[in-house]
């Protein structure tokens with residue numbers, strides 16, 4: 001997880017994984033430095049924002065030289081805790097949940113779905129991509145046993161809040177919520193909300209209404 005949140009503003013922290021992935025690619029292709037313009041084109045964030053973000057990382061870009069790729073890679077690894085894999089639980093093995101179980105997060109990220117939960121008798125007891133699916137009755141016990149504090153929520157919206165209340169009791173600290181439900185949680189719990197239908201609608205809206213403005217995000 002991000003360690004230096006006290007110093008790095010949240011908007012910048014959210015872009016860290018994006019920067020990290022690109023810097024990793026540069027590093028594997030043998031590049032030693034990168035300019036804010038190159039970064040900007042690759043990650044689609046304007047270069048003024050990149051320069052401001054990178055100043056929080058202690059990375060000082062030099063004119064005509066750019067940023068040192070090795071320095072950035074070390075910084076992102078340390079800050080995002082990439083030396084250690086974060087175990088994640090998934091709740092709701094429907095279409096979306098199943099797709100996440102098939103997706104190899106480890107390829108680009110040091111996160112791994114270790115365990116999944118559902119209420120459907122056909123799914124419980126089976127596994128998908130070597131991830132076992134357990135009954136919801138076992139969730140508190142399993143999450144504690146495996147020391148899992150981060151979960152992905154891909155259940156129907158009407159059960160999302162009840163499940164969230166149980167997750168809080170099970171000491172979960174972060175929830176990636178793919179349901180359209182707006183969830184109530186205590187301030188200590190972090191929720192990131194991804195509503196794919198809304199994102200798609202927003203994309204279509206921007207294409208229609210701001211066709212020239214490619215910098216919008």
Ligand code: ATP
Pocket residue numbers: 091092093094095096097117118119120136154155156159163
């Ligand atoms: P998706 O929305 O991912 O496309 P879907 O349309 O296949 O999924 P949904 O009805 O949205 O199915 O349910 C998603 C999954 O959540 C299903 O596998 C369902 O069995 C599971 N589910 C439903 N209620 C609960 C619950 N209370 N706790 C855990 N899992 C649940």
